[in-house]
Amino acid sequence: MSLQRCQAEWEEIDQEYRQLQETHKVYRHKLDELTNLQTLCSNSVSKQRKSLRDLNYNLLRCLKTSDPKESEQIKAIQTQIKEKQHVFFDMEAYLPKKNGLYLNLVLGNVNVTLLSNQAKFAYKDEYEKFKLYMTIILLLGAISSRFILNYRVTDEIFNFLLVWYYCTLTIRESILINNGSRIKGWWVSHHYVSTFLSGVMLTWPDGVVYQMFRNQFLDFSIYQSFVQFLQYYYQSGCLYRLRALGERNQLDLTVEGFQSWMWRGLTFLLPFLFFGHFWQLYNAVSLFELASHKDCKEWQVLMLALTFLVLFLGNFLTTLKVVHQKFQKNKGKLGKKE
Template sequence: MDVDECLKEWEDLVADYKRLETLNKDYVAKLEEVGELQASCLKELNHQRYRMSIINSALKRMEKKGTTKDERLANLEKEVMKRKAMLHEIEATLPKQNGLYLRIILGNVNVSILNKNDKFKYKDEYEKFKLILSAIAFVLAVANLFIDFRPLQLILIFLLVWYYCTLTIRESILKVNGSRIKGWWRLHHFISTVVAGILLVWPQNEPWNLFRHTFMWFIAYISVVQYMQFRYQSGVLYRLKALGARHNMDITIEGFHSWMWRGLSYLLPFLFGGYVFQLYIAYTLYQISDHPEATWQVAALSFSFLLIGIGNTATTLIVIPQKLNEQVSYLAVLFLILHCCNTYTILRTLRKKMQGERKLIYKLRAIAHRLAVLDQKWRQNKVEAKTS
């Protein structure tokens, strides 16, 4: 390419740049226009809700006064309900303010995803993130069962801290964009973040060595259960979304929900097994808290696991009776009763085993202490005999 060809190419490039500059100006103008339209829509949306609140208040006052409900009132109530649903759909297309947690972490950065395809992509990335991290945690937990290497243990615990911190942020962004995760299952991840942080600062001492294998087995078990939940819930959500029975931004989460009932027979025992495991860990840590070298982390973790176990069990047991009243046969009731009996038997057996192990450990320590005292006295007597 000679000088003349380079100059010609540059002239063509200048013409292309002018087109780019024009397109960019149009793009900036459209962005400003979109911002103004969003502000106008939000203003009108708030106006609609304000006027509807006045109408609802008037309807409630008439109901308290005992006004007979004629056809006009019934139609008006139906129209109000329809309008609420329509306003909710309109609101989903507009940017929302961040919640308190996101404002603390990210500030007032707008995290609303207005493009529907981008929303689905972000949700799918969230699901894949949980699945991949569960697989990595399983591998690390199994490795720690066979290798007593402190850096490897810290890698797993730091991974849990990062995982739960990231999970809470991603779930908050999904909630801003229409996902309906709420209640205990969201709080559960915040508590898990605290638990992982306490584990990270727990020093390597005798109580940690007593608890380490139990914790690694728990992480391995929970990772497998989370994979099973992901496979099951993603399939159920896909079918329900196709039928229009669930929201497109609903996600797979820990625990049991009313929409999960069909085909749950194989998953429910594993969920309750995980909850029993959490309560067992709380009891184990409570026993370890009596150890002379136990630090504050032991008691804090015992309370945290107890809270998580009770919260998971109670939330699941609240949902199940609602579904039992709807469509479940007597076999499901019998299954739940048998599971509760099995859980009680397992807890009693584990308690007896733990008590026996603790007594044996303390007896061995007492014998070791006495032997050390006798050895010290024998050495002192030997030194005194030599000096005399």
């Protein structure tokens, strides 16, 4: 290659470098503008929330001494206040916010807000794929430990995988909540409880009592992974249809339980779910009995019994509540038609 050609190539690279510098300056300027706009919007939302809370408090006081006409006006304003609260929630999904206690402990005070819809949906899809792949891996792992690899070390690997899986789920769900996903209630909390349960199983030393419960736990794990796979397969299809119709939020996720939006077309999942819930109760009862066994000296047995009982109560009562509310709602609709 001649010197003249090298010189021409260098000049071309140098020109692209100067253009890059100018583009980067514009980028930094726009980034500063974006940060200022984010701060302004966040402060305005906080101010609006406080003003609406104060106004709602004053309206409640006025409602006590108002006549029927004024009461209607007050209720109309209160309805609009609630609508604005939902709008604020959607606004905050695109604004940086302080992490909750759990994310602060795990990640520190790092901004995890994704600014574009594309980034949010990509992260949600990645979360769903992670759940699906890990469910299949855990199903295969439980089957292998139950029927092929009857070794303590493989049990430890399986239990460690469970701990890591549930820990990762809680972190990813917290990030999704920060980005506007409406995951709430027990279906978030039960992943924390499952993390704790898996951790206790991991620390349970091998012995007579452990071997008495081992196969029952692995059978339960196989069934639970199968049901989770079934739920993912049908819930994802149902959510896709509801999102297309505009009836569900784009960041709604598949869950390990039952929610009201699943009623149309997914009620066949209820027997599988209730059977799994009562299996958790059966595990709790079995462990309480093992805790009184003459060879039982491990604290893990009683702790696991209490944790399985908490899981049963949370899952069963939450599912029952959703079913009851749906029946009441349907009953009310039938009453209006009559």
